[in-house]
Amino acid sequence: MDVLHNPDVTWSEDGTPRSRRFDDVYYASGGGLAETRHVFLDGAGLPDAWHGRDIFVVGETGFGTGLNFLATWRLWRETNDPGQRLHFVSVEGLPLEPADIVRAHRANAQVAELAERLAAEYPARHPGFHFRQFDGGRVSLLLLFGPVEKALDDLSARVDAWFLDGFAPNKNPDMWSAGVFRQLAERSAAGARIATFTAAGAVRRGLEAAGFAMEKRPGFGSKRECLAGRFAGLPADTDDPPWFRAPDPVDAGSHVAVIGAGIAGAAAARALSDAGCRVQVFDRGSGPGSAASGNPLGLVQPRAGSPENPYGRFQTAAFPRALPFYERLADRNVWHDGRSLLSVGRDEEDLVRQIEWSAKGGLPSGDANPVSAQEAFELAGVPLRREAVHYPRAGTIRPQAVCRALLDGITCTWSVRVEGMERYGDEWHLRSGGGVLWAGDAVVLANGTDVTDLSSDLAGAVHGNSGQISYVAAAGQSFDLRLPIAFGGYLAPVCDDGDGAYHVLGATYGRLGETEDPPASLSPEDDRINRDRLTERLPDLAAILNGDIIGGRVGVRATTSDHLPVVGPVPDRATFLQTFGALGHGRARRFAPAPYRPGLFVLSGLGSRGFSTAPLAAQVLRARILGEPPPVPRDVHHALHPARFLVRDLKRQ
Numbered sequence: 001m002d003v004l005h006n007p008d009v010t011w012s013e014d015g016t017p018r019s020r021r022f023d024d025v026y027y028a029s030g031g032g033l034a035e036t037r038h039v040f041l042d043g044a045g046l047p048d049a050w051h052g053r054d055i056f057v058v059g060e061t062g063f064g065t066g067l068n069f070l071a072t073w074r075l076w077r078e079t080n081d082p083g084q085r086l087h088f089v090s091v092e093g094l095p096l097e098p099a100d101i102v103r104a105h106r107a108n109a110q111v112a113e114l115a116e117r118l119a120a121e122y123p124a125r126h127p128g129f130h131f132r133q134f135d136g137g138r139v140s141l142l143l144l145f146g147p148v149e150k151a152l153d154d155l156s157a158r159v160d161a162w163f164l165d166g167f168a169p170n171k172n173p174d175m176w177s178a179g180v181f182r183q184l185a186e187r188s189a190a191g192a193r194i195a196t197f198t199a200a201g202a203v204r205r206g207l208e209a210a211g212f213a214m215e216k217r218p219g220f221g222s223k224r225e226c227l228a229g230r231f232a233g234l235p236a237d238t239d240d241p242p243w244f245r246a247p248d249p250v251d252a253g254s255h256v257a258v259i260g261a262g263i264a265g266a267a268a269a270r271a272l273s274d275a276g277c278r279v280q281v282f283d284r285g286s287g288p289g290s291a292a293s294g295n296p297l298g299l300v301q302p303r304a305g306s307p308e309n310p311y312g313r314f315q316t317a318a319f320p321r322a323l324p325f326y327e328r329l330a331d332r333n334v335w336h337d338g339r340s341l342l343s344v345g346r347d348e349e350d351l352v353r354q355i356e357w358s359a360k361g362g363l364p365s366g367d368a369n370p371v372s373a374q375e376a377f378e379l380a381g382v383p384l385r386r387e388a389v390h391y392p393r394a395g396t397i398r399p400q401a402v403c404r405a406l407l408d409g410i411t412c413t414w415s416v417r418v419e420g421m422e423r424y425g426d427e428w429h430l431r432s433g434g435g436v437l438w439a440g441d442a443v444v445l446a447n448g449t450d451v452t453d454l455s456s457d458l459a460g461a462v463h464g465n466s467g468q469i470s471y472v473a474a475a476g477q478s479f480d481l482r483l484p485i486a487f488g489g490y491l492a493p494v495c496d497d498g499d500g501a502y503h504v505l506g507a508t509y510g511r512l513g514e515t516e517d518p519p520a521s522l523s524p525e526d527d528r529i530n531r532d533r534l535t536e537r538l539p540d541l542a543a544i545l546n547g548d549i550i551g552g553r554v555g556v557r558a559t560t561s562d563h564l565p566v567v568g569p570v571p572d573r574a575t576f577l578q579t580f581g582a583l584g585h586g587r588a589r590r591f592a593p594a595p596y597r598p599g600l601f602v603l604s605g606l607g608s609r610g611f612s613t614a615p616l617a618a619q620v621l622r623a624r625i626l627g628e629p630p631p632v633p634r635d636v637h638h639a640l641h642p643a644r645f646l647v648r649d650l651k652r653q
Helices: 032-042 067-079 098-105 112-121 148-154 178-186 201-210 263-274 310-327 348-359 373-380 399-406 448-454 476-480 524-537 539-544 573-579 581-585 607-626 634-640 644-652
Strands: 009-011 017-019 055-061 085-092 128-134 139-145 159-164 188-196 212-218 225-231 255-259 278-282 298-300 341-343 369-371 388-391 395-397 411-413 420-424 427-432 435-440 442-445 463-473 501-506 549-559 566-571 596-604
Touching: 017 098, 032 067, 032 188, 055 067, 055 178, 067 085, 067 098, 067 112, 067 139, 085 148, 098 112, 112 128, 128 310, 139 148, 148 178, 159 178, 178 188, 178 201, 178 212, 201 212, 201 225, 255 263, 255 427, 255 435, 263 278, 263 399, 263 442, 263 596, 263 607, 278 435, 298 310, 298 607, 310 607, 310 634, 341 373, 348 369, 348 388, 369 373, 373 388, 395 399, 420 596, 427 442, 442 607, 448 463, 448 549, 448 596, 463 524, 476 539, 501 524, 524 539, 524 549, 549 607, 566 607, 566 634, 573 581, 573 644, 581 644, 596 607, 607 634, 634 644
Parallel strands: 055 085, 055 159, 085 139, 159 188, 255 278, 255 442, 278 411, 442 596
Antiparallel strands: 009 017, 128 139, 188 225, 212 225, 298 395, 341 388, 369 388, 420 427, 427 435, 463 501, 463 549, 566 596
16 A cells, blocks of 8 residues: 655745655745636636536646645636536645644635635545545545556546646656656546646656647746646547446436435435435335335444455545545434444454554554454453454444435435336436326436346346344443444444333344345344354353343345445446447457446445445446546446446456
């Protein structure tokens, strides 16, 4: 995993920050905002360039103090058209601390308030993609922490304006290499603008060689000249292979139906509504989280994964994304009994994997801490006699409260089962009871395993696994349990919803066949399995949990064969297989773009970690629907693509 170093900032008497590592200032002394306006905003032709554009994407090399983002954000607020969205993508290899961002802009009244908002959302110094939203989702910031060439290689985007603002070329040459210039060109939209503070001949020649038409402009302050230009080449077709190519985007103001109001549907509806879509949710339950995500408690917990594969990168990115997502709902009583979680692993090998993952920086510093058996006892309040990993920001969440908060202000239709849907011209029609229930521009299938009932194109992509949780009456020392314990299953602290105090113990895991119905009632055998697993892994805790089983809940998880969710456009299965049939023969050839069902998308297969992964999955879905830069590396959103199983089967032929 890439290591992010401290930039080693010093401060001049007038408050200008300087990197000791590169012996260079972050912006001109006493005139940072004026420099940004002249060099970058004027150099890229802003705000004129974004007028009439639904989406405008700014890319940057060198986020630094965030000054260029803050100035762009401020200008956007003053000049954007209704319904427009700004996406700012920036690479940074040496992230500052949030306090330094505030300090750098405290004296500038024009951006000081925005700087404080940025600092409040600024991610920990940890490699990878970090997505943040402002102004109700109309302004997005995607920070890429890590080496610049690798970060740009991972990025899927069509950038409309580039700001090149790394430290001076002679002091930080990695930011100004031919490889970086080539990556900029490959991610540029037609006619993309580009601006930089330097006029170095090597930079101008390198950009021209990559396809940019460059010219010199008057510089700012003591700098005589700077550079600006446009991308003169054709947009590259290298971001996605044909079978994963992005679908035609849906307009932000479109009418979108989301089928399903569990955590998948609620997160998708929130993300699309924040982007300006007119969303209506349909669910067969009686309220948020009633038919799906209906357990009294759910875990928000990271899953250890290797940074060497898309599964590990998705899981590693999902948990840090979920935290600010739920923290914004904190006033809606979504967390149960505070925050914190201990994991002893499902076995010793699993515990070792979590410890090694945390030691190698799998999560930001402080988010995963190995603890001794004594420390685990002090944290839990009950004896465990096991080493563990403490996740201080993980915990148990109230699913129905979460879904209710996410759907607040969104039109929802309850107690209705969508029985079918058809495409007529440019519209989708949903049917129920023989009549048309809804007509609009796009549909998101987020109804768990039922997605295949509405779209046969998804056959085999998602399957069901039954699971039962047990409600065990709290008694004696079990009241002392202070935080949830994960051990392959999980045990939550006391829950009291008015019908008595109990612990949630779970959960069983049973694969359902394609034609097999989920269990209709609670199973005493599954209660025994839940208890036996706890006894086997944590006998001291099991001895304390000696109350009667007073109830439970049985449900169905939507899962996939590779344990990753299904997120994105629904392929036209028959045409897809015909179009890419030659994949199995290893033939080198050009393929037509992937055939999709226009305006039809899916978010399903979240499995047992839905509350940890749904926030990030919903943002990936929004990006695919609206044509925004995906908030994950390119190979990760390929690994989530609904067509991946068709591609896999074709390649195996």
